[in-house]
Amino acid sequence: MIFIDIYVILIGLLLGSFFNVVAIRLLNKKSIAFPPSHCPHCKHKLSVLDLVPVFSYVFLKGKCRYCQTKISPLYPFGELLTATSIFIVYKFVGLQLELIPALLLTVLLVISVLTDIRKQLILDVVTLPMLGVLIISHLFIGTEPFWYYLLGGVVGFALLLLIAIVSRGGMGGGDVKLYAAIGVALGPWMTVMSLVLASFVGTVIGVLLLALGIVKRKQPIAFGPFIFIGTLLAYLFGQDIWNWYINFLW
Ligand SMILES: [Zn+2]
Structure with a gap:
């Protein structure tokens, strides 16, 4: 069961990272799929390493790797919020259709x-x-x-x-x-x-x-x-x- 729990949290973090992008791009009336993720300041395309939820923010100390501009803490917040709420809902509702x-x-x-x-x-x-x-x-x-x-x-x-x-x-x-x-x-x-x-x-x-x-x-x-x-x-x-x-x- 612990493996399923970890799996659910990881999926939650990835979904959270995606929802951040969805929220920002919909607010700016931009396409969700294109262009690929980039730093909003220096426009540098982000690598897979820059996109690891929460951890990349912590390791990069909240700054863009390319231009050192501060990254909004709303990014890790969105990732943690998604992962936590999906995990809690999954735990309390359980594996049934209501999920x-x-x-x-x-x-x-x-x-x-x-x-x-x-x-x-x-x-x-x-x-x-x-x-x-x-x-x-x-x-x-x-x-x-x-x-x-x-x-x-x-x-x-x-x-x-x-x-x-x-x-x-x-x-x-x-x-x-x-x-x-x-x-x-x-x-x-x-x-x-x-x-x-x-x-x-x-x-x-x-x-x-x-x-x-x-x-x-x-x-x-x-x-x-x-x-x-x-x-x-x-x-x-x-x-x-x-x-x-x-x-x-x-
Ligand atoms: Zn940058």
């Missing part, structure tokens, strides 16, 4: 975080195809009837649309569509919980960042990372969190 929609959701969340922290955007070119694939996957996979997942999508979409209207642009259209996809993956109840958890974590971290002076008042913070945390918590531990909450209240 397919679970991983689709994870990939969607990770890429959304990577585009959101770079340019505060969650892209339709990622969300809408994933929404479609998630709907199709639930035609065949799931413990609940198909309509349950569709209803989840409607609930996620409607809730975020409401928040977007009330907050007057505090929540963007990208978040609304992302929540439609999250809803399809989680079903209605856990979608609501994911939003509650995301808001709670977002508020706590937002207050902390303000108190520590890391961000300024009125400075917009990307909500994507909190959606990521809230959604994975609800998806993997929603029932436990609910039980704990009920016990806590009584």
Whole structure:
């Protein structure tokens, strides 16, 4: 089993490296396949050694090998985020059919975080195809009837649309569509919980960042990372969190 675990982590790191490229190139409206990876500063083509996830960043001390320009720490961050979340989802869901929609959701969340922290955007070119694939996957996979997942999508979409209207642009259209996809993956109840958890974590971290002076008042913070945390918590531990909450209240 330990070999499978290591294998999953390695695949996660490689996927993370690919998702970084996907996020950056989609944000810049460039092709994902061409040109081959290069340093954004000196344009030098990167060798296989420069592309080893996380390790190349550590060995090169965060600098381009050719021009010494600093490499953004968002690269190793994206690789670690992908590997960790895929590993956790694989561990908790296990090798069963449900792992397919679970991983689709994870990939969607990770890429959304990577585009959101770079340019505060969650892209339709990622969300809408994933929404479609998630709907199709639930035609065949799931413990609940198909309509349950569709209803989840409607609930996620409607809730975020409401928040977007009330907050007057505090929540963007990208978040609304992302929540439609999250809803399809989680079903209605856990979608609501994911939003509650995301808001709670977002508020706590937002207050902390303000108190520590890391961000300024009125400075917009990307909500994507909190959606990521809230959604994975609800998806993997929603029932436990609910039980704990009920016990806590009584
Ligand atoms: Zn360079």
